[in-house]
Amino acid sequence: DVVLTQTPVAQPVTLGDQASISCRSSQSLVHSNGNTYLEWYLQKPGQSPQLLIYKVSNRFSGVPDRFIGSGSGSDFTLKISRVEPEDLGVYYCFQATHDPYTFGAGTKLELK
């Protein structure tokens, strides 16, 4: 199975700061069709995960432009500029290129 390694495990931030989360894959996430199916989710306590980014860098409907996804191959990053209170929670990367689809272990974005 593809292993997604997220760092850091926890990211303490001050509101208004920029935050950056890394997701490294145990193998390339480029599909045979040329697409890279790497997504980013935010899960707040007691809630379902909410999709932020799909196919590496595309923001889902309604997602603010302070969320920026980048990367290629097996190395991906989510940047959040100007962290706001509603951005706090656990962030997961997810790959849907290789069966079985897998999630990273999560990165908790929390206040300093």
Next chain:
Amino acid sequence: QVKLQQSGAELVKPGASVKLSCKTSGYTFSTSYMSWFKQIPGQSIEWIGMIYAGDGGTGYNQKFKGKATLTVDTSSSTAYMDLSSLTTEDSAVYFCARLGYWGQGVMVTVSS
């Protein structure tokens, strides 16, 4: 708008089975895929499998073959997941999801 409404919490005995539902609205169910996920509280998320509502074709994470069975009822735009031979390790929150839209999740507790 797209909505996925899952059935209520379940308390079941070891060895029993349970059928979870995911009633959808706001999109064309019969030409869409539905995925199911498992999350033990405090842990990351696992992909169980997916079903294509058009023909009932399925794909499962090998780990959940024999445990989960996915079906659909296109007449009611509802997806189902049967979980069989339940053990305490199946106690978790289960989500249905389609293209970035997630159900609210349902807690399944396996206890005697």
